[in-house]
Amino acid sequence: xxxxxxxxxxxxxxxxxxxxxxxxxxxxxxxxxxxxxxxxxxxxxxxxxxxxxxxxxxxxxxxxxxxxx
Numbered sequence: 001x002x003x004x005x006x007x008x009x010x011x012x013x014x015x016x017x018x019x020x021x022x023x024x025x026x027x028x029x030x031x032x033x034x035x036x037x038x039x040x041x042x043x044x045x046x047x048x049x050x051x052x053x054x055x056x057x058x059x060x061x062x063x064x065x066x067x068x069x
């Protein structure tokens with residue numbers, strides 16, 4: 001796709017940004033990158049789907065259970 005650069009810059013069609021609410025624009029050697037930014041931080045999703053187990057001390061002795069696996 002070719003687009004003309006105007007005094008205001010370049011307009012990127014919304015159809016190329018479906019579902020994207022924020023982008024990071026980076027200038028590289030001979031290129032300009034438009035990279036979508038994830039809206040959801042994966043760290044904030046930790047614990048959303050915990051597993052069930054008969055272990056009652058996993059939060060305090062997690063290092064023991066990780067090394068035994």
